[in-house]
Amino acid sequence: EIVMTQSPATLSVSPGERATLSCRASQSVSSNLAWYQQKPGQAPRLLIYGASTRATGIPARFSGSGSGTEFTLTISSLQSEDFAVYYCQQYNNWLLMYTFGQGTKLEIK
Amino acid sequence: QVQLVQSGAEVKKPGSSVKVSCKASGGTFSSYAISWVRQAPGQGLEWMGRIIPILGIANYAQKFQGRVTITADKSTSTAYMELSSLRSEDTAVYYCARGGWELPNLHFDYWGQGTLVTVSS
Numbered sequence: 001e002i003v004m005t006q007s008p009a010t011l012s013v014s015p016g017e018r019a020t021l022s023c024r025a026s027q028s029v030s031s032n033l034a035w036y037q038q039k040p041g042q043a044p045r046l047l048i049y050g051a052s053t054r055a056t057g058i059p060a061r062f063s064g065s066g067s068g069t070e071f072t073l074t075i076s077s078l079q080s081e082d083f084a085v086y087y088c089q090q091y092n093n094w095l096l097m098y099t100f101g102q103g104t105k106l107e108i109k
Numbered sequence: 110q111v112q113l114v115q116s117g118a119e120v121k122k123p124g125s126s127v128k129v130s131c132k133a134s135g136g137t138f139s140s141y142a143i144s145w146v147r148q149a150p151g152q153g154l155e156w157m158g159r160i161i162p163i164l165g166i167a168n169y170a171q172k173f174q175g176r177v178t179i180t181a182d183k184s185t186s187t188a189y190m191e192l193s194s195l196r197s198e199d200t201a202v203y204y205c206a207r208g209g210w211e212l213p214n215l216h217f218d219y220w221g222q223g224t225l226v227t228v229s230s
Contacts, residue, residue: 001171034216036154043220044154050213086140087154091208091215096168098144098156098215 002026002090012109015078021104023071023088032091035064035073038103039084047086048073069098075106083108111136113143113205113221120227129224132153133204133210136219138186139163142210145179145190147201157203160188161210195228202226 001027013019024031031051036044046055048064051071061076075082088101129206131143132190144159162181169177178191188205204222205206 024217032212032215036217038154043223044206044217045220046216049216049218053120055218078116089154089214098159100144100154100156102153 002029002087002097002099002100004090004101006086006088006104007050008104009102009104010059010107013078013106014109015080017078019075019078019082019088019106020104021073021075023066023073023101025069025071028079029090029092030066031067033064033066033071034091035062036087036089036105037082038087040070044087044092077104082106111207111219113207114221115203115205115221115224118225120229123135123196123228123230125195126191127226128189129193129203129226131188131190131221133186133198133207134190135148136207139148139183141207142215143179143181143188144208145177146171146204146206146217148204148223151200157190157192159210162188164210170215191211192226195226197228198217200228212214216227 005024007022008087033051035048038044052064083104112134114132139162142159142161145157160167160179167179183187205221207219208217
């Protein structure tokens, strides 16, 4: 099983500043990685897929990078609506596994 | 506009089963896979399994093998997830989510609103 580890568990950042969230895979997942945002009481929302492609309607301040085992989600200038929990997810058709990280809570500093 | 609309909240006794539905609209139901993901209170996301309606093939996470059954009715564009032998640890919000069924498009682009299943004696 591929294990996804996100860091940090909680990140405190001021509005207008940059936030950098990390996700590490226990073995290579190539670029088969997505990022989701989840706000309290809501379903997750797709932000990034293929490690770096923004989903439809996602603002340009969200960017993803990485491949293999190390991935990063960067939010360039935090807006009030960006404070939420972020999950990375690997998808592997060969193993038929969709594994999520444990999440990073992005909170207002 | 793609929408996935799930059935309402359920309260179940330990040892019983629950069946949650997910009705799709605004897209081509059979061309995608529908996955089920659950989230226990205050916890993260856990993939349970998926179905590819056009193929009628379901795959399950090892953890849930033998206890979960995912089906789909193409005529009504509805997917179902049935979980049996319920225990208190199955208390969670259950989501359906749409994704492709081949790489590189296995990510989940649309999600249902979630269904709270509470298991309590």
